[in-house]
Amino acid sequence: MIDIQKLSVSYKKQQTLKDLTYNFKAGQIYGLLGPNGSGKTTLFKAILNLVPYSGSVTTLKKSTIGHLIEYPGFYANLTCQENLCLHASYINLFDLDFSHMFNKFNLSEEKEKKFKNLSLGMKQRLGLIRAMMNNPDIILLDEPTNGLDPIGIKDMREIITREIKSAERTAVISSHMLHELKAFADTLILIKDGVLIGHLFNSRAPYGLVSVNFIEKTDTEFKKQFQHPVNILKTDIDFKIYGNYEELSAFYSNCERHSLESLYVTVMNLNIQGMKLL
Ligand SMILES: Nc1ncnc2c1ncn2[C@@H]1O[C@H](COP(=O)(O)OP(=O)(O)OP(=O)(O)O)[C@@H](O)[C@H]1O
Numbered sequence: 001m002i003d004i005q006k007l008s009v010s011y012k013k014q015q016t017l018k019d020l021t022y023n024f025k026a027g028q029i030y031g032l033l034g035p036n037g038s039g040k041t042t043l044f045k046a047i048l049n050l051v052p053y054s055g056s057v058t059t060l061k062k063s064t065i066g067h068l069i070e071y072p073g074f075y076a077n078l079t080c081q082e083n084l085c086l087h088a089s090y091i092n093l094f095d096l097d098f099s100h101m102f103n104k105f106n107l108s109e110e111k112e113k114k115f116k117n118l119s120l121g122m123k124q125r126l127g128l129i130r131a132m133m134n135n136p137d138i139i140l141l142d143e144p145t146n147g148l149d150p151i152g153i154k155d156m157r158e159i160i161t162r163e164i165k166s167a168e169r170t171a172v173i174s175s176h177m178l179h180e181l182k183a184f185a186d187t188l189i190l191i192k193d194g195v196l197i198g199h200l201f202n203s204r205a206p207y208g209l210v211s212v213n214f215i216e217k218t219d220t221e222f223k224k225q226f227q228h229p230v231n232i233l234k235t236d237i238d239f240k241i242y243g244n245y246e247e248l249s250a251f252y253s254n255c256e257r258h259s260l261e262s263l264y265v266t267v268m269n270l271n272i273q274g275m276k277l278l
Contacts, residue, residue, distance in 0.1 A: 001026050002170055006055035009042050016042045017194045027167045031185030032174040039194040040174040044069050044140045066136035072127030076116035080126050083115055087130050104163055105129045106155055121152030141173040145180055157183050
């Protein structure tokens with residue numbers, strides 16, 4: 001569990017995260033979706049206490065956090081196994097079954113290879129083993145498929161689906177590509193310009209929930225778009241829309257631009273037949 005209340009981060013005078021409030025629950029994989037520069041990495045850094053922030057970030061007492069943020073740093077001239085042993089000793093983990101871990105993370109054949117000779121996908125998988133080695137309560141993965149080739153992406157997706165999800169663990173995984181996240185995310189959190197603009201549950205049930213802040217749209221404009229008698233529960237600028245996750249995702253994936261603007265467009269143009277608007 002990670003409870004975030006009114007979290008703000010500024011770099012010099014530039015406010016990068018603005019008043020974020022969200023409760024990440026255990027047992028869920030959260031996909032943090034936002035364009036480049038929207039504040040995804042900064043959110044992870046705030047959760048890890050790596051940047052100064054205002055507001056609060058609360059986790060359960062004694063929660064352990066594993067993370068893979070930016071490119072994984074290891075000793076270039078040590079092998080995968082040597083690097084992991086060293087890291088395990090830093091965090092007082094002994095007698096780990098590394099062979100089992102290398103197996104689970106599709107890295108068995110590389111365990112004796114030096115880090116500098118690994119492909120990016122292998123480096124990312126090694127980073128993932130390090131993040132997961134103490135079976136953490138919380139795992140934060142920042143764009144884990146970024147820069148990988150299609151096989152590397154497929155590998156990483158499978159590993160995330162198989163190894164990350166657990167009833168006790170809260171996982172948050174970022175990307176700027178919806179189709180990357182929808183493969184494993186239970187809930188999508190949308191972030192833009194440092195503001196959480198909505199979330200979408202992939203409930204595997206027919207209906208999910210989208211809640212979007214239409215910052216630039218007025219209530220009337222919104223109703224006009226849908227041309228449908230809708231009853232919108234409006235709290236400030238927050239609309240809640242029940243929609244079909246698959247339908248939204250398919251719609252979104254077909255959009256040429258992989259940006260949150262296209263998600264806005266998606267939601268605004270959605271055929272709402274069979275959908276419930278609250
Ligand atoms: N150390 C820093 N000093 C100054 N500005 C920074 C720093 N780190 C990030 N920023 C700025 O904060 C904003 C958010 O950056 P952040 O890396 O959190 O976004 P992101 O969503 O992770 O982007 P990307 O997908 O490109 O990694 C950007 O405008 C970035 O330039």
